[in-house]
Structures are given as C-alpha cells and as structure tokens.
Amino acid sequence: MSGSSPCIHSNLLLLVIFAGLTLINAEKKVYIVYFGGRPDDRQAAAQTQQDVLSKCDIVDTEESIVHSYTKSFNALAAKLSEDEAQKIAGMEEVVSVFPNRYHKLHTTxxxxxxxxxxxxxxxxxxxxxxxxxxxxxxxxxxxxxxxxxxxxxxxxxxxxxxxxxxxxxxxxxxxxxxxxxxxxxxxxxxxxxxxxxxxxxxxxxxxxxxxxxxxxxxxxxxxxxxxxxxxxxxxxxxxxxxxxxxxxxxxxxxxxxxxxxxxxxxxxxxxxxxxxxxxxxxxxxxxxxxxxxxxxxxxxxxxxxxxxxxxxxxxxxxxxxxxxxxxxRSFRSKVVLGNGKTFLGSGLSAFDPKQKNYPLVSGADIPKTKADKENSRFCIEDSLDPTKVKGKLVYCELEEWGVESVVKGLGGIGAIVESTVFLDTPQIFMAPGTMINDTVGQAIDGYIHSTRTPSGVIQRTKEVKIPAPFxxxxxxxxxxxxxxxxxxxxxxxxxxxxxxxxxxxxxxxxxxxxxxxxxxxxxxxxxxxxxxxxxxxxxxxxxxxxxxxxxxxxxxxxxxxxxxxxxxxxxxxxxxxxxxxxxxxLSPGLVYDMNETSYIQFLCHEGLSGKSIGAIVGSKSVNCSSLLPGHGNDALNYPTMQLSLKDKNETTVGVFRRTVTNVGPAQSVYKATIEAPQGVKITVTPTTLVFSPTVQARRFKVVVKAKPMASKKMVSGSLTWRSHRHIVRSPIVIYKP
Structure with a gap:
C-alpha cells in the first residue's frame, strides 16, 4: 500500500472482550501482539517488536512492553489503548493482536x-x-x-x-x-x-x-x-x-x-x-x-x-x-433423625459427634429479620438469627459453598445441605456437614415441621463402594x-x-x-x-x-x-x-499418525484465513490453495469420526479417509468389524489390512449414510480393526445439530 502509513487499520477482525466494561480508547490494557514464526535471532526479534511499537507513535516502548517472547514464539505482551491495538493489528509484520484474558483452573x-x-x-x-x-x-x-x-x-x-x-x-x-x-x-x-x-x-x-x-x-x-x-x-x-x-x-x-x-x-x-x-x-x-x-x-x-x-x-x-x-469409591455420612430414620449424605467430614442428637432447625425458619427470609433458607452469611442457630444442626439449601462455616461461626453444630448438583462430587466440610438430594431434603424438612423438638446428628464420614466407572x-x-x-x-x-x-x-x-x-x-x-x-x-x-x-x-x-x-x-x-x-x-497395534502439515490442512478446511492459520502455526500467513485437496471429514487423520447431519430432510453421507501405521508385529493382518446404530449404514473399504516388513501403513475409507434425525439427537457406532493380538477401536458419532 504505497504512500500509506504503516499503521493504517486493516480489515482484520479484532475480537475485544472487556467483561462488560465500557472503555475509552485511551485506556491502556494488555494485548498479545503475535508476529508468528520462531525467531532465529532473538535479539533481532526483540528489535522488530520495539520497531513496531515505535512506528505507531508509542514513544515509551520499554514502559509499554510487559513481556517479550523470543524463545519459542515471536510475540509481545504490551500495554496498549484500543486504538493502538487496532493500528498495530494492521501492520504487515503482525499476524494477530488480541486482548489478554484470564482463565480458570479446571487425585490413590x-x-x-x-x-x-x-x-x-x-x-x-x-x-x-x-x-x-x-x-x-x-x-x-x-x-x-x-x-x-x-x-x-x-x-x-x-x-x-x-x-x-x-x-x-x-x-x-x-x-x-x-x-x-x-x-x-x-x-x-x-x-x-x-x-x-x-x-x-x-x-x-x-x-x-x-x-x-x-x-x-x-x-x-x-x-x-x-x-x-x-x-x-x-x-x-x-x-x-x-x-x-x-x-x-x-x-x-x-x-x-x-x-x-x-x-x-x-x-x-x-x-x-x-x-x-x-x-x-x-x-x-x-x-x-x-x-x-x-x-x-x-x-x-x-x-x-x-x-x-x-x-x-x-x-x-x-x-x-x-x-x-x-x-x-465414594464418601458418605449417615444422617440420623430423632424419629429413627436414617439417610446417606455425600461429603467428607472428620468430626465425631459428641452427643447422640442435636436440636435440628431449618434455615428458612430462622431468618435474622423478615427481609432475610429468602436468604436464610440458603444459610447465606448474615441472614440467620444467631440466637436460633447456637447449639443446633441447621438444614440449608445450597446456594453458595461453605454454609457450614456460616453455621459454625454463629455457634451452630453443623449443616445438612440440600442440592441437586455435585452429589457425585463429595466436598470437604470444615464442620460437621453432609450433602443430600432434594428428595431426602423434603423428607428432612417434613420431619422438622412434624414435631416440636426435631433433632438429628451427622455421623463421621465412611468410605463406601459404588458402581463405576461413570x-x-x-x-x-x-x-x-x-x-x-x-x-x-x-x-x-x-x-x-x-x-x-x-x-x-x-x-x-x-x-x-x-x-x-x-x-x-x-x-x-x-x-x-x-x-x-x-x-x-x-x-x-x-x-x-x-x-x-x-x-x-x-x-x-x-x-x-x-x-x-x-x-x-x-x-x-x-x-x-x-x-x-x-x-x-503401550501396545496399540496401529496408530493414526499426523504431522504439522496435517493440522494446517485441517485448519484450511475449517475455513480459517491464511493469516489466522499463521497466528496458530507461527508464520506470517498460510497459502491454503497450495495444500493438497481434501474434504472436511478427512482433512485430518483423527482416530475417531464424527458426522454432523444436514438440515434438509434427506440422507447425509459422510466419507472418512484414514491411514493407519503398524507399530505392532511386522507381519500382521487386521480385519474390520463395524457396529452401526439404527438408521445408519456404515461401510469400510477395504475390510482387511495386511502389513509386512515392507508395508507399514495402509489407507482405508469409511462411508457413513445416516437418515434424518431429530434435532440435538446423537447416535454412535464404531469401527474396530482386529488382529490376533490387537484391538484398535474408533467410535463413529452421528449428530444432528
């Protein structure tokens, strides 16, 4: 673009997520500026990064640069305004610019x-x-x-x-x-x-x-x-x-x-x-x-x-x-009510009860004020009447973690927590506590309101055997x-x-x-x-x-x-x-192998621009037209297969071309076994793969023909290659978006 400023904004889409905040252009935020490629000369890469900032009239480049990546990536974390980020995104040297975001953390x-x-x-x-x-x-x-x-x-x-x-x-x-x-x-x-x-x-x-x-x-x-x-x-x-x-x-x-x-x-x-x-x-x-x-x-x-x-x-x-x-294996605590009924709750509680029973109340019945009644049933902090919690076991519904902490802080004994979620994920309690489902919760609440002196106790957690895996x-x-x-x-x-x-x-x-x-x-x-x-x-x-x-x-x-x-x-x-x-x-028999080029071809078939692919693979841009042709279903040699059905009320045909490499005995013969769900026809060609010391890889084709299905429905089958030593199984999933 002769005669133009190097900072003229291009048509590159710049996705900016500001968590609901409205920002003026002058406000500085951290952006990742990605140049692509692996720098052969780290010093030269660092200089290029500074030059880019200088070209866009960012005077104090050292103050703007948060971190320079020059070992495995050629990238920069820099404090920029939205305008500056947009300008830099349009520069020829730059592959992409996007805001710094924060991720969350997602056992013998x-x-x-x-x-x-x-x-x-x-x-x-x-x-x-x-x-x-x-x-x-x-x-x-x-x-x-x-x-x-x-x-x-x-x-x-x-x-x-x-x-x-x-x-x-x-x-x-x-x-x-x-x-x-x-x-x-x-x-x-x-x-x-x-x-x-x-x-x-x-x-x-x-x-x-x-x-x-x-x-x-x-x-x-x-x-x-x-x-x-x-x-x-x-x-x-x-x-x-x-x-x-x-x-x-x-x-x-x-x-x-x-x-x-x-x-x-x-x-x-x-x-x-x-x-x-x-x-x-x-x-x-x-x-x-x-x-x-x-x-x-x-x-x-x-x-x-x-x-x-x-x-x-x-x-x-x-x-x-x-x-x-x-x-x-799971962890359960027994809840024993004053009427003799017992229920199993989920969670980890190390506390042995000091007495047989404790007075039992419902959080919904003991709000601090009338205005707190909605929050008190969840035992939310500062919603319960301390005088009615002290020395008692409290039944709460789950809204926030740590209700036993709230109860203990008010002098209570512990908490029975009703929940419809996370029941397969026992929590650790800091005071006597356990988690029960809504059916058990209704039974406990009914008991509380059936007598003048309801009571109960949570016993120490024990380890129990459960059906698995799930x-x-x-x-x-x-x-x-x-x-x-x-x-x-x-x-x-x-x-x-x-x-x-x-x-x-x-x-x-x-x-x-x-x-x-x-x-x-x-x-x-x-x-x-x-x-x-x-x-x-x-x-x-x-x-x-x-x-x-x-x-x-x-x-x-x-x-x-x-x-x-x-x-x-x-x-x-x-x-x-x-x-x-x-x-x-350790011994899979066959593997579906891939290299960098396979993934780049996949990205091309996904419809990403050459510049976007360059941002992923580390180059200025990728010319998809120069890659080998292929189809969406077989652009990648993936070990599983998934077919999304068309919107029209007609049969959808999916073709999956795959290559398997023999990593087992040099001379091996594998035969195909197909499992197909109702309404789906699956064929594989050839049905036998023969490997020898001179032939280590074989190609095959899977054709899936699926009749129309209801929206959001998923069915599945499989392709299994079997030899006398190995079983190589690939799920085949058919889904109607």
Missing amino acids: KSWDFIGLPRTARRQLKQESNIIVGLLDTGITPQSESFADNGFGPPPAKWKGSCGRFANFSGCNNKLIGAKYFKLDGKPDPDDILSPVDVEGHGTHTASTVAGNIVKNANLFGLAKGTARGAVPSARVAMYKVCWVSTGCSDMDLLAGFEAAIADGVDVISISIGGFTFNYAEDIIAIGAFHAMKKGILTIASAGNDGPDESTIVNHAPWILTVGASGID VASFSSRGPNPVSQHILKPDVVAPGVDILASYTPLKSLTGLKGDTQFSKFTIMSGTSMACPHVSGVAAYVKSFHPKWSPAAIKSAITTTAKPMSRRVNKDGEFAYGAGQVNPLRA
Missing part, C-alpha cells in the same frame, strides 16, 4: 482402578529421562511426592533452571525445574511471588502425574493407601502461571508454554480452562501447537461446566482433551463447539475423589475459620482427570520415546475402554472413546 486407588498397578512393567532408565511440565498454581517442594532419594542428575537434554524464592526451598533431582510468571507485576495479596503453591491445585496435579511412591497417604484416615503418580521415576518441572486472586492470564500462559518448550519437557499437562471459539486467539491452542511441532504432546482438561452440551473446552485436535470419570456430572460435554468433525473429549480418566499431595499453606477448605491442614487431600474435577492421562502419555513415551505426539494420542484413544451409554446418556459426547487404559496403550 485411581491408578489400580484403571489398570496401572505398582507391579506394571517399566523402562525405568527411560522413565527417569522423561520430564513432565505442568502449567499450574505452583508446587510444594518439601512434599514427599517430590523428594529425590535415589534419583541421579537431570537428563542431559534439560535446559531449564530453578532458583530460590520466597517460601520456596528450591529444586532437586526429582523436581528439576520451577518458575513463575506474573507479568503484570501486580502483587497478589493471597499469593506469593514464587513457584510455591498456595492454592494446592498444582501440587495435587503434579503428584498425580509423577509423584513418588508414598505409603500411608490418607485424609482423615479415609482413602488410606499408597499415593503415587503414573511415572514415579520421571522428573517434574512446574511453571506457575495461575494465581489465587486473578487466575491464569493469557500472557502468563504463553510465557509458561514458551519456557516449557525451550527447557525440553516431554509432556505438558495443563488443567486450565479455555473459552474462545477462535483457535487463532486461543493461547492454550497456540502454545500446544508450538509444543506439538517440537514433539511435545499437550494434555488438557475438558472443563467443569457439564452436564450441559457443547461446554467442552481445549478442543483443538492437536490437544488430548480429558473428561472426568468416577472410580468405585462420567462425572460436572465434566463438560460435546459436541465440539468449533470443529464439527472432531469428537471431544478424546477420553475420560478418574477425576472424582482423587487423593494426592497438597500444600501446607492452605486449609483443606480455604474457608474462614478452618483449621484443618493435611499433606494430602481429596479433590474432584477434570483438573484431576487431566494429569492421569498426562501420566499415561509419559508412561507410553518411556517405552516409545520416538513416537510423535499424534501417535501417543492415538494409542491412548484407540485402546480406551468403552463405556456404557445406558449409564452415561450423553454417550461419546461425555466420554469420548472411553476410559483410559494404560497397559493396552
């Missing part, structure tokens, strides 16, 4: 439950060379889970570092790296500028992936056993990018990815939520793509917004997305809100009632007045499921160090244990290919 029996016992075979020498990088809330270096007894020096490939920080004793030969990123420079009154974990989340996830073998781990004597990670001999590197008060910002996440990639980790585990429908502005997707290019697989949590549909996050196809399932109610569901042909989540793993290491810097509940502290705690969430699969990925990599990220992902996906549609009505949109199966993943 679990390993035995999914089939990875302590006696499982291992490649200990290679396992000790595996480095798992976690982007999280930090870590507790003094935890037994990260002691380095028996560990030699870090692998020669390790380029990371670890210093001494506030409340942080330093690293060792197990915990070989620890860094923190708080690029806005603002102090967090509830956190510490250090890799130390104040929240407990990072310590929990890190010990689940690669924690040492620790005997007699328990919480209140519950879940007692040996705590361990999937790969106890592996090394851990923690990148603290999440903070108590602010969460996890884009600029800190990008810095964490950049450091982990440059340091030489083998697997990245990230139990953090994404929320954008645009891959080109999704920092986790961008960071994971760059990791993939370096041979690093990123495993991420699916989100905790279930059971609503299309709530899945971290859904880019180069990420292994993990939902949460339950194991065959998908947790909170685990986010598909369908994929962005890519109609990519099934998400990929798999599920234990994410309910997971015991793992914890921080001494936070009480078990974090509630005011809680004096309970422990080296271990029980947590639930897809945050807990994610490190289980990260650990399995590290375990597989220890046996197959040269496998690509896609090959490892395929091995985990196609060997997953199928789950019951009768138990989980959302089917594959809840559990993907099924429950992770660690030992079978």
Whole structure:
C-alpha cells in the first residue's frame, strides 16, 4: 500500500472482550501482539517488536512492553489503548493482536482402578529421562511426592533452571525445574511471588502425574493407601502461571508454554480452562501447537461446566482433551433423625459427634429479620438469627459453598445441605456437614415441621463402594463447539475423589475459620482427570520415546475402554472413546499418525484465513490453495469420526479417509468389524489390512449414510480393526445439530 502509513487499520477482525466494561480508547490494557514464526535471532526479534511499537507513535516502548517472547514464539505482551491495538493489528509484520484474558483452573486407588498397578512393567532408565511440565498454581517442594532419594542428575537434554524464592526451598533431582510468571507485576495479596503453591491445585496435579511412591497417604484416615503418580521415576518441572486472586492470564500462559518448550519437557499437562471459539486467539491452542511441532504432546482438561452440551473446552485436535470419570469409591455420612430414620449424605467430614442428637432447625425458619427470609433458607452469611442457630444442626439449601462455616461461626453444630448438583462430587466440610438430594431434603424438612423438638446428628464420614466407572456430572460435554468433525473429549480418566499431595499453606477448605491442614487431600474435577492421562502419555513415551505426539494420542484413544451409554446418556459426547487404559496403550497395534502439515490442512478446511492459520502455526500467513485437496471429514487423520447431519430432510453421507501405521508385529493382518446404530449404514473399504516388513501403513475409507434425525439427537457406532493380538477401536458419532 504505497504512500500509506504503516499503521493504517486493516480489515482484520479484532475480537475485544472487556467483561462488560465500557472503555475509552485511551485506556491502556494488555494485548498479545503475535508476529508468528520462531525467531532465529532473538535479539533481532526483540528489535522488530520495539520497531513496531515505535512506528505507531508509542514513544515509551520499554514502559509499554510487559513481556517479550523470543524463545519459542515471536510475540509481545504490551500495554496498549484500543486504538493502538487496532493500528498495530494492521501492520504487515503482525499476524494477530488480541486482548489478554484470564482463565480458570479446571487425585490413590485411581491408578489400580484403571489398570496401572505398582507391579506394571517399566523402562525405568527411560522413565527417569522423561520430564513432565505442568502449567499450574505452583508446587510444594518439601512434599514427599517430590523428594529425590535415589534419583541421579537431570537428563542431559534439560535446559531449564530453578532458583530460590520466597517460601520456596528450591529444586532437586526429582523436581528439576520451577518458575513463575506474573507479568503484570501486580502483587497478589493471597499469593506469593514464587513457584510455591498456595492454592494446592498444582501440587495435587503434579503428584498425580509423577509423584513418588508414598505409603500411608490418607485424609482423615479415609482413602488410606499408597499415593503415587503414573511415572514415579520421571522428573517434574512446574511453571506457575495461575494465581489465587486473578487466575491464569493469557500472557502468563504463553510465557509458561514458551519456557516449557525451550527447557525440553516431554509432556505438558495443563488443567486450565479455555473459552474462545477462535483457535487463532486461543493461547492454550497456540502454545500446544508450538509444543506439538517440537514433539511435545499437550494434555488438557475438558472443563467443569457439564452436564450441559457443547461446554467442552481445549478442543483443538492437536490437544488430548480429558473428561472426568468416577472410580468405585465414594464418601458418605449417615444422617440420623430423632424419629429413627436414617439417610446417606455425600461429603467428607472428620468430626465425631459428641452427643447422640442435636436440636435440628431449618434455615428458612430462622431468618435474622423478615427481609432475610429468602436468604436464610440458603444459610447465606448474615441472614440467620444467631440466637436460633447456637447449639443446633441447621438444614440449608445450597446456594453458595461453605454454609457450614456460616453455621459454625454463629455457634451452630453443623449443616445438612440440600442440592441437586455435585452429589457425585463429595466436598470437604470444615464442620460437621453432609450433602443430600432434594428428595431426602423434603423428607428432612417434613420431619422438622412434624414435631416440636426435631433433632438429628451427622455421623463421621465412611468410605463406601459404588458402581463405576461413570462420567462425572460436572465434566463438560460435546459436541465440539468449533470443529464439527472432531469428537471431544478424546477420553475420560478418574477425576472424582482423587487423593494426592497438597500444600501446607492452605486449609483443606480455604474457608474462614478452618483449621484443618493435611499433606494430602481429596479433590474432584477434570483438573484431576487431566494429569492421569498426562501420566499415561509419559508412561507410553518411556517405552516409545520416538513416537510423535499424534501417535501417543492415538494409542491412548484407540485402546480406551468403552463405556456404557445406558449409564452415561450423553454417550461419546461425555466420554469420548472411553476410559483410559494404560497397559493396552503401550501396545496399540496401529496408530493414526499426523504431522504439522496435517493440522494446517485441517485448519484450511475449517475455513480459517491464511493469516489466522499463521497466528496458530507461527508464520506470517498460510497459502491454503497450495495444500493438497481434501474434504472436511478427512482433512485430518483423527482416530475417531464424527458426522454432523444436514438440515434438509434427506440422507447425509459422510466419507472418512484414514491411514493407519503398524507399530505392532511386522507381519500382521487386521480385519474390520463395524457396529452401526439404527438408521445408519456404515461401510469400510477395504475390510482387511495386511502389513509386512515392507508395508507399514495402509489407507482405508469409511462411508457413513445416516437418515434424518431429530434435532440435538446423537447416535454412535464404531469401527474396530482386529488382529490376533490387537484391538484398535474408533467410535463413529452421528449428530444432528
């Protein structure tokens, strides 16, 4: 554009999310300025970044620059006004500009439950060379889970570092790296500028992936056993990018990815939520793509917004997305009423009752004032009459967590909490407490109002056996809100009632007045499921160090244990290919492999512009017309298949072309087995795949013909390749949007 200013605004769409605030153009906010490509000359890249700011009349560039990324990315976090951001977005050197956003954080029996016992075979020498990088809330270096007894020096490939920080004793030969990123420079009154974990989340996830073998781990004597990670001999590197008060910002996440990639980790585990429908502005997707290019697989949590549909996050196809399932253990507390009736409630309460019964009241009946009556039934703070709470057990409906804290603070004994959600996710109580469903709640409320002297007691929590596996109610569901042909989540793993290491810097509940502290705690969430699969990925990599990220992902996906549609009505949109199966993943037989070009071709077929694709893959732009032609269904060699039906009242035909690579015996024969739901015809060509020492990869075609279905309906079938040694299963999902 000759004769034009280099800052003329282009037609590039700039998505700006300001959380409902109306801002004047002059107000400065942090933006990510993405240049694309991997800088060969870090100094030159930094100079280019400064030059871009100068061209747009940003005089004090050093004051504007929050952070310069020049190791794995060519990017910049800078304080800009909206006008300045728009101007920079139009410059030729710049691939994309988007505002810095904040993400939320999304367990010992679990390993035995999914089939990875302590006696499982291992490649200990290679396992000790595996480095798992976690982007999280930090870590507790003094935890037994990260002691380095028996560990030699870090692998020669390790380029990371670890210093001494506030409340942080330093690293060792197990915990070989620890860094923190708080690029806005603002102090967090509830956190510490250090890799130390104040929240407990990072310590929990890190010990689940690669924690040492620790005997007699328990919480209140519950879940007692040996705590361990999937790969106890592996090394851990923690990148603290999440903070108590602010969460996890884009600029800190990008810095964490950049450091982990440059340091030489083998697997990245990230139990953090994404929320954008645009891959080109999704920092986790961008960071994971760059990791993939370096041979690093990123495993991420699916989100905790279930059971609503299309709530899945971290859904880019180069990420292994993990939902949460339950194991065959839960925690129940018995509620005994004065009339002799008993009910089982959910939750963890360590308190033994000091007497047989306590007076029982309903929060709805004891408001502080008439105006507080609506809030008092939820036992919200400052809504209850203290004189009517003291010495009593209070029945409340769930509106906010921590009602037992409110009751205890007023001199009450504890709380019976009615809820219609999270009943499969026992909470820790800081005073006698338990959670019951609405049916039991109505029975208890009816009893309270049937006698002048209602009474009851909550007994100490006990461990009970339950049917499993099942998908947790909170685990986010598909369908994929962005890519109609990519099934998400990929798999599920234990994410309910997971015991793992914890921080001494936070009480078990974090509630005011809680004096309970422990080296271990029980947590639930897809945050807990994610490190289980990260650990399995590290375990597989220890046996197959040269496998690509896609090959490892395929091995985990196609060997997953199928789950019951009768138990989980959302089917594959809840559990993907099924429950992770660690030992079978070591020997999948066949893998659906992919490289960087495969993903770029997929993005082209998704309809992204060349510049948007460039923002993801790290180049100025991508010329989609130069890539090989293909169709939406087969633009990616994905190990699962999903067909979205057309709006018209006619049969929809989907064609999926796939290639499988033999990683089993050199001479193998696989035969296809098809399962098709009613109203759907599925065929595969050829029906037999023959591999020899000279033929290691075979192509096949799957044709799916589906009759019209009702809106929002999903049915599923499968394609299974079988040899005399291996079973390679791919779910096939048919969905009517």
